[in-house]
Amino acid sequence: DGFIPCLSSNAERESEASNRIWSYRLSQDTAYMDALKLTITSKLNRNDSDDIKMLLSALSTTIGSILVTGKVSAQPFSAWETSMQSEALNSLKLSNIALKRGAFSGLKRLVCGLAFSYVNEDTMTNPFWEGIDYPGPLVNNVEGGIEDKVQGAEKMYDFIVQGAVIDTSKWKEQKTIEYDCVIIGSGAGGSVAAANLAEAGYSVLIVEKGSYVQQHDISQREAEALDTMYERHGLLTTSDGQVTILAGSTLGGGTTVNWSCCIETPEHVRAEWVHEHGLTQFKPGGEFDSSMEHVLRRIGAKRDHIALNGMNLKLEKGLKAMNVKYEYTKQNLRDCEAASAGYICFGDRTGNKNGALSTFLVDAAKNGAKIITNARADHVLFDAADNSNAPRKAVGVSLSVGDSVFNVKAKRCVISAAGSLHSPCFLLRSGLTNSHIGKHLHLHPVVGAYGEFSDSIHGYLQAPMTIACKDVCMGPKLDGYGAFIECPSMHPGLAAATLPWNNAKKFRQNISKLKNMSANIVLQRDKSEGRIRLSDDGFNPTIDYDLSADDKTSMLEALIVATKAVIASGAEQVSTASNTDSGISFTDEMDKTTPLVNRLESKKAKAYFAVMKKKGIEKHSIGVFSAHQMGTCRLSVSPNRGVCDENGETWDCDDLYICDASTFPTASGANPMCTTLAISHMISSRIAKRLQYEDNLLAGDLLLKTRRLVEEHKLKRNERKLHLHRESSNYKLWNVISVVVLALAALYFQGISAASERLDSSLPKLF
Known part of the structure; x- marks a missing residue:
């Protein structure tokens, strides 16, 4: 009260x-x-x-x-x-x-x-x-004065009806549960990776900790949506309560509940990633650009159908009066004028949005990918290598579904696309020790x-x-760390x-x-x-x-x-x-x-x-508030600068990849969905080509190009890990030497002190 x-x-x-x-x-x-x-x-x-x-x-x-x-x-x-x-x-x-x-x-x-x-x-x-x-x-709300007509809307793919969502109770009867690739998370990162690998011919399991809310069950009620489709029921905050954090926790992840704004990675941000972080794949005209073009085309992101609602009209009016520049943003909506487009943060009841549930997850499912929901990825399963000095290799994932625990074998790779909040937790639970895991978190406050x-x-x-x-x-410092309005x-x-x-x-x-x-x-x-x-x-x-x-x-x-x-x-x-x-x-x-x-x-x-x-x-x-989380498992050119290499493979473990916004070297400076989609497409395309190369499925120029890239990457990765090992060994050696020197110095000065004390006690006797 x-x-x-x-x-x-x-x-x-x-x-x-x-x-x-x-x-x-x-x-x-x-x-x-x-x-x-x-x-x-x-x-x-x-x-x-x-x-x-x-x-x-x-x-x-x-x-x-x-x-x-x-x-x-x-x-x-x-x-x-x-x-x-x-x-x-x-x-x-x-x-x-x-x-x-x-x-x-x-x-x-x-x-x-x-x-x-x-x-x-x-x-x-x-x-x-x-x-x-x-x-x-707005469901059945015509009598309330708002008639919701969505131009070009489609009935959404039902992953349960189509058999893509599997019943894990049947797993209890199976001796071995195995897939080529196990992907943790189904949002902007996981959905793209699943689509690429399934299309390449590999069996894929997508593990989602949230629930799948079917189209006909979306109520468009704010409290219910926050409760069932958002991280911690929409109540998540930083540890001191200063920042309230909104993050998707449902099939499709953030793409299911975001506001449909599609902005590519700003040029000055990419330049920083190239020049300050050494990540050359972000250079203009390269692989990242190709991936960005692909994902934007697949989600139908465009601005030629933009219609401004009352709030955006006011913003435009104010900026025009002030003579301040602005631009219309691309949208992955079929109909921006539909009244229900404003309810898209509660799920897509009308089939208006080209999120993961209407694009990449559908592509993956049609190529045989399977999905489990309300499942927790506990930790990575590693191979039992005879050589303790050999790098660890991911061979599966331990999952909790209700009261049951399943060890799912991943014959080719494990991909964490659990987002910037949960990917580092997954790595930490798995015992990875890279000092950058969980650090460099950015929130776009x-x-x-x-x-x-x-x-x-x-x-x-x-x-x-x-x-x-x-x-x-x-x-204010003209360094690229400003704000959008x-x-x-x-x-x-x-x-x-x-x-x-x-x-x-x-x-x-x-x-x-x-x-x-x-x-x-x-x-x-x-x-x-x-x-x-x-x-x-x-x-x-x-x-x-x-x-x-x-x-x-x-x-x-x-x-x-x-x-x-x-x-x-x-x-x-x-x-x-x-x-x-x-x-x-x-x-x-x-x-x-x-x-x-x-x-x-x-x-x-x-x-x-x-x-x-x-x-x-x-x-x-x-x-x-924050609706964007980035950077806790960032890409890097060296294990002492980040969690993953340029291919998204973790430095601590072979065949364990990250494909989500946690890979960002810095904050993206723009709504991160498109950047996440493009990075995941780039990384998972590399994974798919590498697997196809290992399986002798490539030919001609593609075979030669992929062979060169795979061999170069393997050589660079091993060199960097060896260099880090040497640095670590040298560091440990210097630590030992330092301890010995300090101990000897202490003994030496202790001896001087004792001699001084003897001198002090004997001097009076001389007189």
Whole structure:
């Protein structure tokens, strides 16, 4: 009740639905309270769950309430008037102690996000949706005024009906379970690798830890989609709670739930990968370009059918007024104007999207690839080499499916495409020791600016991310570490979780205007490097990440540009995602007669920007999100620079490859799907050619070219590993020598000290 208390309505709010926004009391809604309890006890990771339980336990006592909130009362928090609860929450928000601000931010995201996304199973709706004019699921919603017609939509391939998804209970009867290639993960990386290897004639097993939600089971409900198709039910955060992380965990991975924005790897990023990381395959006109062209063609990524929804139209209007450059982004949607294109982050109910479920996984299945879902890849199985000095070789994977454990033999290779969060965990569980595993994590941290308009925007309808402003992409230092400005798809749960909470009344005012609201988000190419560790359960990732000063400076610069674009597009109310930002208003008569772009030069606008600069990107004060995770098993030219070689093969183990965004040497600086698809296509094409060469299936020029590449790669790989071994041996030798020298020196000086002591004791006797 402290976050969303029951407030009195006024005469202007005539409809019952509008009044409900203000008067509805969630604490008396059994369905909501049950959903909240279930989330805390069963869906949060153990540490977060324990922290919230401890906080709530403290607030249930008088002393604990005083210590947590600083408010003196003879009663515990739960017995306070809601106005006093709101004041106490406000004091947490404004605390100088980051831990208290973090507690506020975590509770606010959880309580408010769930409040506007959960569905009462009896009424099959949310009590606030009607009042904020949110249509809910568009399935069979013609009577609600939105007719969802998708041009060119197709019935999606059903992997269960077609026999691609297999029943693992039959494995219990088999002595040996074997495939040529076992691929962990089914997203942008795994789907492409599976398609390439299956097409090359090899038997493929795709292992997906998430579930397969068939087309007819996609409900288009926000809370349900987050619960069933996202990592940790959409509740994943960094270990300190600073960044909320959205990642797909379903068949098709991120391609099933992303916003369909297709941007190729920026040229300056590729140049950095070539010149600073030595990865020549990213040179213009080379192999990577061929792979990029192939994957873009297969997913139908194009911009000639772009239609801007209300939110992108506002962004375009603001950027034009400011004379700032932008471009339309390619989309892998058949129909950008379809209303349901805005619901694509909840799965593809209409067959509009060319994600992995409609492209590469279909290609793989039609060539015989098999899929298991709700399966956990525990660790790699290695060969029992007689020579302990010989490199380890991957020969299979140990899988857990329910209560059963299966050892699946991989006759030719194992590929981890589990993503930047889980690929390093898989390698760590398997005992690999490369020091770079899990390091160099990049998140493309996101902050937002919001605008409220007099006209309807409906930012949750139609394709969401069709414009990208790259004006600040080179960053304050012009080193390529800047930001893109784009638009999200803004459904009630996401909006409530990200909108600033200044006080209970203002928060309700903001969320009640959802249909009139736009959001410009800043997507930062981060220099910051985080780390993935295995959590206490031995499976899930723990994510350590902190924003660097450079990234904060760049994000702030881009956020000011994004905010200016909101103002220049005609917003009446403007704010950022900072919980301490009370916003700025443009509703008086002078504002209405001032040209929009001239508002940026007004005294109040300049004062607002000055306050933004002073506050900066303060930890736990401004909401930071991430939908992109990259770089934890990066490609490299040497084992002391990364986890994999140029072919994606891990330095620690032969025939174990990585084909996902964890291979990125740095953050990509653009939505990473296309880069991931292209890298996976490049790596898996090399694997397929190598296997075909070993099987004598190639002829002519292709045979000669492949033979040369395979032999060169083998020679280089062995040389580098030998060099590293020598370096390691020399390092160990120098360590031994250093220890011996230090020991001798200690003995020597100890002897001098003893002699000195004897001299000191004998000198007095001489006199």
